[in-house]
Amino acid sequence: MNPLSQLIEAALFAAARPVTVEELASLDPDASVADARAALDQLRETYDFNQHAVEIVELAGGYQILTRPQFAAALERAQLHIRTPKLTAAALETMSVIAYRQPVGRAEIEEIRGVSAGGVLRTLQERGLIEVVGRSEGMGRPLLYGTTMHFLEMLGLTDLTDLPQAEELTIALQPPKLLESDDDDAEASVPAES
Amino acid sequence: MNPLSQLIEAALFAAARPVTVEELASLDPDASVADARAALDQLRETYDFNQHAVEIVELAGGYQILTRPQFAAALERAQLHIRTPKLTAAALETMSVIAYRQPVGRAEIEEIRGVSAGGVLRTLQERGLIEVVGRSEGMGRPLLYGTTMHFLEMLGLTDLTDLPQAEELTIALQPPKLLESDDDDAEASVPAES
């Protein structure tokens, strides 16, 4: 491969979006748009001739490297980026914390569950069950999560007030607060009315 | 390229994260791990022989396609990629302590660094470099931190054993212990004991 084709391959691979031929030309101060187009064609031919699993696709006014369609089925089967449909216990627990405490930050979720929540949060976000609803004012302005409409749909709820209320649960899953009234005390110190 | 190499190229490309050789083998029900390893080698040779701008790198227990370092300057200039902010000295030091002492609690990190660590821990957690790995049995059951897969990826390490070992450091890496009073002078003035 010639140097410009190499540069273009590196750029198309690393770029987070489709890249225009003008942008590709600007990678090398000595290259014209025509040079870039020729180098791009050479790269395309290399991919085709050597039967690479990727190809160059024109998309949204620019170019991108994408896997060829014939590998889609195998990749889906391998589930390298698609997750299994069944929610894990960790996901359910994290979702229950978010449902009752929203808007809630990752640190608080981890504090409650005692384990890291990063992967689970990503999964739930990808599944459209939770979303970022804002940022906390705290140190580092952490993201705050809440449940989505899709979450309600999955559970067949009209809105969040349909969730079982505090008094229906063994112990109220309530936001942390100062215990003040008599009722709070009862919940905290008298286990049950037996 | 043979079909398994193609499949592996498609998978490595689609996953955009390190993929283990076992995962790669599972792409084809008839392929063994040894087959996958051979196909991976063939792919690596194709990239090298045809002077592609990308190569196969062993990382965080798996394999990933990355651009070769010589294109870094041109890609930085073009600004097509997503930038990640640099870590502060405090973040790097905190990460160092966690990497070697994991699982480790906040108190121990603060003791070693001589400063409070709350903000830095949250930053590192949000960037996915550390995670809560459990709780200590001690008073208040403090959270224990460890490094993540992303930590390995970010440093370009295969696993934690790639961290510099005691004898490679100017000062010997010592397990936490109290100095015996008799040995104080010896240990203090002779930097390396191992």
Add this chain to the structure above:
Amino acid sequence: MTDTIQAAAPAVPGEGGGGFVVRLDGFSGPLDLLLHLLREQQLEIADIAIATIADQFLKTIDTLGLNEAADYLEMASRLLRLKIQMLLPRHGDEEGWEDPRAELVRRLLEYQQVKEIAVWMEQGIERRAARFGRGYLPPAPEVPQLPVTFEMLELLQAVERVIGGIITPVLHRVVPRPLNVEAATARIEALLRDRPRISWLDSLGANPTLTDVLSTLLALLEMARRGVVRIVQPAPFAPIVIARESTQPTH
């Protein structure tokens, strides 16, 4: 090794820079500053001259405006304590004399090592950052194509598991709360009007608060003292029974 210290430390501003405030993140902590000072004085960590370094430390945090940061203040007081300890006469022979500097020396060596690893990590990150992974990631697969299976029951079970793991909140505000013994007495009397005997749990009423429990207990003890009720426990660990004292009228 020593280069790494220099790299992380900013230049100390000149003498008498009153009002000069340096970014707090210039040094990553008091140990960092201490290492910087030792290097400036060209002193070995092991031979640390506490008196000199303590004065230097105090002067520097004052100059840099760090003397309001708790971590630096704590180190300053530690150094001053060490300085005094070093001045104390060593009685007896050298045997058994513990060098007060040992702990600080150990911490400095350990911290220096942390800095060395931090530099190694920074270089590793830089090397790795010169390689780029695939930048464009296709949008996450649409959710509808993967019907998620979970039910309310599962969610509720998850809630229960989470609750089980929650550490009881430790925030309490102590509020003076008058006990209502009168009301408790009235409630017990009302109950005993209908039935000759009631159980302790009956006497508490529905959904008792902690105050109710205490009020009821005091009311019962008072009533027993007055001979209005008799409190019996038929067998060890059996439920406590509160009986109307037959000879007395209830009111």
